[in-house]
Amino acid sequence: MPKMVFIERDGTRKEVEAPIGLSVLEIAHRNDIDLEGACEGSLACSTCHVVVEPEWSDMLVEPTDDEEDMLDLAFGLTKTSRLGCQIKMTDELDGLTVRLPTGSRNMMLGD
Amino acid sequence: MTRKTPQGRSNRPRLPIYLDYQATTPVDPRVLAAMLPYFTEKFGNPGSTSHSFGREAALAVENARGQLAEIIGADPREIVFTSGATESNNLAIKGAANFAHETRRHVITAATEHKCVLESCRALEDQGFRVTYLPVERNGLVDIQRLEDEIGDDTLLVSIMAVNNEIGVIQPLAEIGALCRAHGAYFHCDAAQAIGRIALDVDAMAIDLLSISGHKIYGPKGVGALYVRRRPRVRLAPLLSGGGQERGLRSGTLPTPLCVGIGIAATIAGAEMADEAARLRDLRERLYSGLKERIPDLVVNGDEEHRIAGNLNISFPGIDAEVLMENLGDLAVSTGSACTSASVEPSYVLRAIGLDDTLARASLRFGLGRFTQAAEIDYATQAIADAVERLRLGTAGFPAGERIESR
Numbered sequence: 001m002p003k004m005v006f007i008e009r010d011g012t013r014k015e016v017e018a019p020i021g022l023s024v025l026e027i028a029h030r031n032d033i034d035l036e037g038a039c040e041g042s043l044a045c046s047t048c049h050v051v052v053e054p055e056w057s058d059m060l061v062e063p064t065d066d067e068e069d070m071l072d073l074a075f076g077l078t079k080t081s082r083l084g085c086q087i088k089m090t091d092e093l094d095g096l097t098v099r100l101p102t103g104s105r106n107m108m109l110g111d
Numbered sequence: 112m113t114r115k116t117p118q119g120r121s122n123r124p125r126l127p128i129y130l131d132y133q134a135t136t137p138v139d140p141r142v143l144a145a146m147l148p149y150f151t152e153k154f155g156n157p158g159s160t161s162h163s164f165g166r167e168a169a170l171a172v173e174n175a176r177g178q179l180a181e182i183i184g185a186d187p188r189e190i191v192f193t194s195g196a197t198e199s200n201n202l203a204i205k206g207a208a209n210f211a212h213e214t215r216r217h218v219i220t221a222a223t224e225h226k227c228v229l230e231s232c233r234a235l236e237d238q239g240f241r242v243t244y245l246p247v248e249r250n251g252l253v254d255i256q257r258l259e260d261e262i263g264d265d266t267l268l269v270s271i272m273a274v275n276n277e278i279g280v281i282q283p284l285a286e287i288g289a290l291c292r293a294h295g296a297y298f299h300c301d302a303a304q305a306i307g308r309i310a311l312d313v314d315a316m317a318i319d320l321l322s323i324s325g326h327k328i329y330g331p332k333g334v335g336a337l338y339v340r341r342r343p344r345v346r347l348a349p350l351l352s353g354g355g356q357e358r359g360l361r362s363g364t365l366p367t368p369l370c371v372g373i374g375i376a377a378t379i380a381g382a383e384m385a386d387e388a389a390r391l392r393d394l395r396e397r398l399y400s401g402l403k404e405r406i407p408d409l410v411v412n413g414d415e416e417h418r419i420a421g422n423l424n425i426s427f428p429g430i431d432a433e434v435l436m437e438n439l440g441d442l443a444v445s446t447g448s449a450c451t452s453a454s455v456e457p458s459y460v461l462r463a464i465g466l467d468d469t470l471a472r473a474s475l476r477f478g479l480g481r482f483t484q485a486a487e488i489d490y491a492t493q494a495i496a497d498a499v500e501r502l503r504l505g506t507a508g509f510p511a512g513e514r515i516e517s518r
Contacts, residue, residue: 065342068341068342068344072346072358072359073355073358077210077346079210079213079346
């Protein structure tokens with residue numbers, strides 16, 4: 001089974017099993033990762049905002065306008081921000097690494 | 112029989128004559144009429160959608176958003192209201208730069224841009240961005256080849272204005288846009304002087320960010336807009352923190368009457384653009400040919416073909432434009448940008464197109480607009496030519512007093 005990694009707000013890396021077809025949000029919930037997902041994946045909020053590690057960003061399916069609209073409202077948005085509910089696990093994404101946003105808009109800057 | 116003096120004309124226009132339409136324009140009476148109810152009975156906060164007052168205002172604001180979108184071929188959701196083109200330019204340039212760009216740390220602009228663009232870029236330099244200030248050719252246009260040489264995969268943003276505020280030249284926007292798109296750089300266009308003067312289409316010109324001003328298009332001062340492309344999405348860091356209005360890009364309660372004003376002003380500008388341009392082209396030609404006849408050595412600054420109809424920037428060799436203006440008390444003209452005209456420095460725009468300091472100081476900007484009349488142009492032509500001749504003869508000691516006595 002593919003795996004994926006969540007980098008939690010304190011920097012802890014948590015590697016978990018990532019069944020194919022499940023969303024990053026669903027995988028987070030199965031593993032007690034602190035990702036909210038208030039609208040349960042219906043593209044009505046941005047509380048499952050994750051920052052995809054840059055090397056994985058280009059491998060994801062492009063976001064829809066609806067996802068982009070919700071991301072506009074996300075706190076701490078970055079270039080590689082996505083909604084966890086919209087990333088579906090595939091074989092190619094084995095090893096996918098996402099970061100829980102810390103709220104600083106400039107977190108991708110500097111070192 | 113001596114030639115007719117301006118005072119002797121039968122169709123003498125009302126004085127003073129306003130010939131500074133690039134500095135600002137009067138609010139069109141139709142625009143004012145549309146705005147007025149939103150100051151008084153329709154005063155609701157467009158953010159207060161829980162009651163009819165707020166919804167009425169919100170409806171008016173959204174209608175205005177649609178009007179602005181239409182004139183540039185955009186979607187209403189891509190329009191963000193601001194306080195004016197200066198804020199729009201700041202938001203576009205600083206906002207793009209501040210939105211986490213770890214790899215693209217280069218910005219390109221042109222030497223003849225408005226001060227608020229140049230100063231915003233200057234501010235980015237302090238943050239470690241590399242900024243290229245492109246020179247322009249003698250006609251005031253950006254050299255596309257030069258832009259192509261400078262643009263690279265590290266270029267975040269190219270900021271080039273549509274129409275220059277001093278010399279009225281129109282930049283090759285579609286070519287610039289195509290270059291930016293090919294290199295993945297944002298194309299920001301300050302269109303403050305272009306709305307209602309030339310046709311603009313953000314898709315055809317591959318523009319990602321576009322600044323609009325209310326008071327340059329016969330709308331109110333204190334309001335502007337920024338077009339922010341949605342697909343592919345352009346993301347900006349806001350300049351202001353607050354309630355998250357305008358998609359979070361520009362917090363603060365929207366000024367409904369001003370939004371209504373800029374919206375209707377845009378619609379009128381679009382509808383009347385062709386007729387207005389034709390009329391202004393005739394008036395400009397009348398001014399130019401009248402002056403040229405009396406002052407054969409005058410020089411027109413800026414490209415003669417790629418320019419808006421309502422602008423004429425002229426150098427009068429051997430004349431100090433400041434002194435000339437003092438001799439033209441009935442005419443409201445300027446030596447250049449109102450924003451920098453307090454300074455004694457000659458125009459940086461004119462120097463950028465190759466004028467030496469003396470010739471730059473010998474230059475006046477004439478801005479013609481919606482309410483300019485032929486009689487005003489005739490009066491102005493004669494007054495300017497008379498003053499230049501007097502100054503050249505060295506007999507312009509007390510021109511203002513002389514004219515007052517003869518009235």
